[in-house]
Amino acid sequence: MINTKMLSKIMSFLLGFTALFMLLAGGVALFYQEIDTALYPLLKSIGITLTVALIAAYYGRNAKVTFSRRDSFLMVTGAWVVVSALGMLPFLLSGSIPDITNAYFETISGFTTTGATILDDIESLPKSLLFWRSLTQWIGGLGIVFFTIAVLPLFGIGSLHLIAAETSGPVKGKVLPRMGVAAKWIWSIYLSLTILEVIFLLFGGMDLFESVCHAFTTISTGGYSPRQNSIAAYHSPYIEYVIAIFMTLSGINFSILLLAFSGKIKKFFKDTELRWYIGSMILFTILITYILYARNTINFGIEESFRLAFFQVASLHTSTGYATADYVLWPTVAWALLTLVMMMGACAGSTTGGIKSIRLVVMSRMSLNEFKTLIHPHAILPVRINDHPISSDVKNRVLSFTFVYIVLVIFGSLLMMFLGVGFTESLGCIISSIGNMGPGLGAFGPAVTWNALPDSCKWLLSFYMLLGRLELFTVLVLFTPAFWSHN
Amino acid sequence: MLINVKMLSRIIAFLLILEAVMMLTATGVSLLYDNEGDLHSLLLSSVITALSGLLFAFAGRHATTNIRNRDSFLLVTLAWILWPLFGMLPFLIDGHIPNVTDAFFETMSGFSTTGATILNHIEAMPHGLLFWRSLTQWIGGLGIVFFTIAIFPFFGIGSIQFFAAESAGPTVDKIFPRIVVTARWIWTLYLGLTILEVLFLLLGHMSLFDAVCHAFTTTSTGGFSPRQDSIAAYHSPYIEYVISIFMILSGINFLMLFTLLRGKLRKFWKDDEWRWFLKSMTLFTAIITAALYLKMDKGLEESFRLALFQVASLHTTCGYATADFMIWPPITWACLTFVMITGACAGSTTGGIKGVRMVSMGRVVKSHIKNIIHPQAIFSTKFNGQLLQAPLMSKIFAYAFCYMLTIAVGALILMALNVGFIESFGCVISALGGVGPGLGRYGPAATWSSLPDAAKWVLSFVMLIGRLELFTVYVLFTQRFWAKH
Numbered sequence: 023m024i025n026t027k028m029l030s031k032i033m034s035f036l037l038g039f040t041a042l043f044m045l046l047a048g049g050v051a052l053f054y055q056e057i058d059t060a061l062y063p064l065l066k067s068i069g070i071t072l073t074v075a076l077i078a079a080y081y082g083r084n085a086k087v088t089f090s091r092r093d094s095f096l097m098v099t100g101a102w103v104v105v106s107a108l109g110m111l112p113f114l115l116s117g118s119i120p121d122i123t124n125a126y127f128e129t130i131s132g133f134t135t136t137g138a139t140i141l142d143d144i145e146s147l148p149k150s151l152l153f154w155r156s157l158t159q160w161i162g163g164l165g166i167v168f169f170t171i172a173v174l175p176l177f178g179i180g181s182l183h184l185i186a187a188e189t190s191g192p193v194k195g196k197v198l199p200r201m202g203v204a205a206k207w208i209w210s211i212y213l214s215l216t217i218l219e220v221i222f223l224l225f226g227g228m229d230l231f232e233s234v235c236h237a238f239t240t241i242s243t244g245g246y247s248p249r250q251n252s253i254a255a256y257h258s259p260y261i262e263y264v265i266a267i268f269m270t271l272s273g274i275n276f277s278i279l280l281l282a283f284s285g286k287i288k289k290f291f292k293d294t295e296l297r298w299y300i301g302s303m304i305l306f307t308i309l310i311t312y313i314l315y316a317r318n319t320i321n322f323g324i325e326e327s328f329r330l331a332f333f334q335v336a337s338l339h340t341s342t343g344y345a346t347a348d349y350v351l352w353p354t355v356a357w358a359l360l361t362l363v364m365m366m367g368a369c370a371g372s373t374t375g376g377i378k379s380i381r382l383v384v385m386s387r388m389s390l391n392e393f394k395t396l397i398h399p400h401a402i403l404p405v406r407i408n409d410h411p412i413s414s415d416v417k418n419r420v421l422s423f424t425f426v427y428i429v430l431v432i433f434g435s436l437l438m439m440f441l442g443v444g445f446t447e448s449l450g451c452i453i454s455s456i457g458n459m460g461p462g463l464g465a466f467g468p469a470v471t472w473n474a475l476p477d478s479c480k481w482l483l484s485f486y487m488l489l490g491r492l493e494l495f496t497v498l499v500l501f502t503p504a505f506w507s508h509n
Numbered sequence: 510m511l512i513n514v515k516m517l518s519r520i521i522a523f524l525l526i527l528e529a530v531m532m533l534t535a536t537g538v539s540l541l542y543d544n545e546g547d548l549h550s551l552l553l554s555s556v557i558t559a560l561s562g563l564l565f566a567f568a569g570r571h572a573t574t575n576i577r578n579r580d581s582f583l584l585v586t587l588a589w590i591l592w593p594l595f596g597m598l599p600f601l602i603d604g605h606i607p608n609v610t611d612a613f614f615e616t617m618s619g620f621s622t623t624g625a626t627i628l629n630h631i632e633a634m635p636h637g638l639l640f641w642r643s644l645t646q647w648i649g650g651l652g653i654v655f656f657t658i659a660i661f662p663f664f665g666i667g668s669i670q671f672f673a674a675e676s677a678g679p680t681v682d683k684i685f686p687r688i689v690v691t692a693r694w695i696w697t698l699y700l701g702l703t704i705l706e707v708l709f710l711l712l713g714h715m716s717l718f719d720a721v722c723h724a725f726t727t728t729s730t731g732g733f734s735p736r737q738d739s740i741a742a743y744h745s746p747y748i749e750y751v752i753s754i755f756m757i758l759s760g761i762n763f764l765m766l767f768t769l770l771r772g773k774l775r776k777f778w779k780d781d782e783w784r785w786f787l788k789s790m791t792l793f794t795a796i797i798t799a800a801l802y803l804k805m806d807k808g809l810e811e812s813f814r815l816a817l818f819q820v821a822s823l824h825t826t827c828g829y830a831t832a833d834f835m836i837w838p839p840i841t842w843a844c845l846t847f848v849m850i851t852g853a854c855a856g857s858t859t860g861g862i863k864g865v866r867m868v869s870m871g872r873v874v875k876s877h878i879k880n881i882i883h884p885q886a887i888f889s890t891k892f893n894g895q896l897l898q899a900p901l902m903s904k905i906f907a908y909a910f911c912y913m914l915t916i917a918v919g920a921l922i923l924m925a926l927n928v929g930f931i932e933s934f935g936c937v938i939s940a941l942g943g944v945g946p947g948l949g950r951y952g953p954a955a956t957w958s959s960l961p962d963a964a965k966w967v968l969s970f971v972m973l974i975g976r977l978e979l980f981t982v983y984v985l986f987t988q989r990f991w992a993k994h
Contacts, residue, residue, distance in 0.1 A: 355924035389907040396984045414899040421906040422877040425870050439840040499881050
């Protein structure tokens with residue numbers, strides 16, 4: 023059975039936090055004197071959010087402190103859906119995004135750190151709302167649920183469940199034994215990376231507001247920018263390099279980053295997944311640099327080719343989605359490579375989306391083993407990650423994930439085409455949404471917004487963002503009869 | 510010695526001589542239609558092939574008969590390269606396909622039962638050559654080595670290895686203890702199916718020559734047609750239905766067809782893979798019928814007929830066309846692309862990932878989802894009542910992974926050669942699955958002749974990989990294969 027009271031108790035807590043963050047945006051509104059355009063709508067939103075939170079708290083006042091596996095799945099999915107629903111209020115009430123479909127799309131795109139936008143004129147929004155928009159990504163970054171890891175023990179609940187539900191990545195090297203302590207560590211890394219990036223961006227002549235917004239969405243690999251032209255608007259190689267490097271850093275597993283922060287550099291560089299990720303970054307950057315440089319139709323210099331390639335590969339490998347160029351205009355093979363990168367994603371345990379390197383490593387090694395067994399049919403060959411053999415259970419998990427991922431991509435594209443979107447566009451939008459990327463392909467590439475999509479597609483894509491962010495199964499299990507059956 | 514070179518040359522000798530004999534049958538056809546000028550080219554090619562065969566026989570004259578795993582992978586790959594290499598001679602010598610790239614592509618497309626063509630004027634070709642073109646698919650359908658095994662039972666026990674290296678599907682079922690007997694039975698069934706189709710097509714007023722050619726390429730799910738417009742040229746609903754049904758039959762595991770013939774209806778009906786194939790056929794036919802009926806203003810019967818034919822054609826990776834699906838709504842071609850990738854049943858002449866793998870993967874995923882809810886429970890996954898063991902599942906998933914990877918890499922290479930995005934994917938998916946038509950500019954209404962030469966070679970290689978189910982070819986590129994121990 024589902025412990026609805028407990029769920030609503032936790033939900034009230036989460037909504038309280040959401041209201042607190044909205045208050046932060048309210049502070050920005052006050053600072054920029056955006057009283058009518060942003061402050062009142064924000065205050066109204068805070069009021070509504072707090073009311074909902076109080077009702078939920080009242081309903082859950084006598085909750086029994088039990089939390090089953092099913093509860094945690096429902097909790098995680100519910101958290102994203104509900105917080106996005108209330109998080110869209112500032113946009114809706116201020117009239118910046120007048121209809122619900124667009125507002126919900128924009129907000130869930132924020133909280134899932136996707137970064138796909140429907141705003142055709144971003145600069146016209148009040149600064150405080152832009153700040154809120156970036157903040158949703160920052161909050162979403164490590165996950166609202168992950169965010170509350172330090173709080174949940176207050177309820178007397180072991181938080182391991184929630185972690186397992188939110189990031190069902192195959193390898194969980196326990197950096198620190200107690201989850202609460204680990205969470206605090208990860209947060210301090212998250213925060214210090216953000217602050218570090220703000221400082222670096224300030225050096226590049228970006229103003230404080232935009233630096234903060236960009237730092238928020240870089241570290242969370244979200245990709246919202248307060249500028250319509252994204253990073254291309256600054257025409258600054260320095261800023262592009264800084265952001266590319268910070269994106270790359272954010273693509274690394276946080277528990278591995280912790281190793282680096284605590285000085286265990288050798289162990290850091292020995293991590294299988296990290297090596298794969300860095301290797302793939304280098305490979306694709308070289309390939310695309312070559313394509314941009316060698317195709318004389320474009321005429322980029324070698325430095326510019328490299329910079330564009332590095333930035334775009336970092337942006338799409340980590341599923342951030344910033345743009346410094348419209349890659350749809352590049353040679354076909356270049357954006358096809360980028361699409362592949364999008365599907366791959368970076369490391370598990372980071373804020374990125376996609377299939378993720380660790381799974382690709384497992385599958386590649388499994389396939390290589392199959393070749394070996396063809397020659398030596400009776401040999402038994404284990405698949406090793408970081409020198410540990412992988413159990414067949416983990417293998418099945420990895421393979422099921424990838425299988426479902428690909429099936430969902432195909433199925434989603436079919437639905438999009440059914441709703442009248444073109445072939446390349448459907449594929450691009452679906453891959454981008456499920457991977458929490460941002461830009462798509464074809465007519466919905468990095469230079470355009472997704473505003474022109476039919477409403478039904480926007481809802482579908484919102485759902486896909488949620489699916490992708492919660493690693494598919496967390497959401498999918500809710501649709502199985504077994505989940506709701508009594509035993 | 511690492512590789513038993515002598516034994517390999519001896520087997521290749523047999524293979525080539527057999528090919529020369531097959532060419533002679535085409536010569537017979539060419540005699541029936543005189544003055545078409547293809548007689549000498551067929552004869553000459555036959556002689557060249559036979560002489561080369563003798564050369565190989567001489568090289569392998571003192572062979573020892575021990576065959577190992579490695580030998581079988583190498584042999585099967587070599588066989589599939591050598592047959593198209595010699596098989597293209599008639600086209601080249603005759604001059605109907607003047608350059609080597611095109612001729613090799615066309616012949617490889619034949620033997621791998623792909624059916625993609627570079628010919629823009631098929632009807633202008635002499636009958637003897639057209640017959641040879643269809644015959645390549647018929648032989649390729651069940652497999653060159655398999656064919657040879659059925660005729661020359663010279664390997665004894667070892668032939669199971671060759672069978673495994675060439676056959677379609679993750680496991681090798683044996684209905685008879687001796688593989689040679691199985692091979693002969695399957696060939697008999699194949700022949701029977703072909704003859705039956707010829708009869709049905711004759712009833713639909715197709716000429717004998719066309720009927721035979723089409724029967725060859727239907728049962729092998731190849732898709733070469735002696736007409737430029739493929740089956741659309743006949744404007745006959747009867748013929749379209751007949752061919753649809755025979756394509757579907759050819760998409761079923763031959764061993765299952767065999768149990769059906771033996772009257773074991775129950776066992777046939779309960780086969781998981783066949784049920785999957787039936788469901789998938791029904792689903793996609795229904796979707797496409799609806800799309801055509803609602804969006805294209807076609808009659809209900811016509812929509813159904815077109816949908817059934819196209820789904821059957823692409824699901825079984827045959828590749829005939831009765832309409833240009835590229836002018837249909839995008840959802841239909843997306844559905845069709847999907848069935849192209851899945852293919853039909855293992856143990857048939859179709860390509861693609863194949864039903865048994867799709868079903869097994871689907872079931873593992875299902876049990877995984879159940880496991881998420883009940884972490885302590887153990888759910889068994891079964892296929893046809895047999896437990897899906899971990900090693901087999903690894904093999905199946907690795908196959909699917911490599912399949913997708915091959916599509917991605919292949920498409921990227923084509924794009925690097927300046928082929929468009931949709932076209933690259935279409936051509937690679939089509940070539941890897943042995944289908945025939947691609948997407949976009951290389952859809953069913955167009956030929957592949959305008960592709961760059963390099964792309965044709967890449968696609969020829971992709972066809973080879975696809976027909977031999979990836980691993981047989983890929984293993985040759987691993988270091989371990991050539992390592993001493």
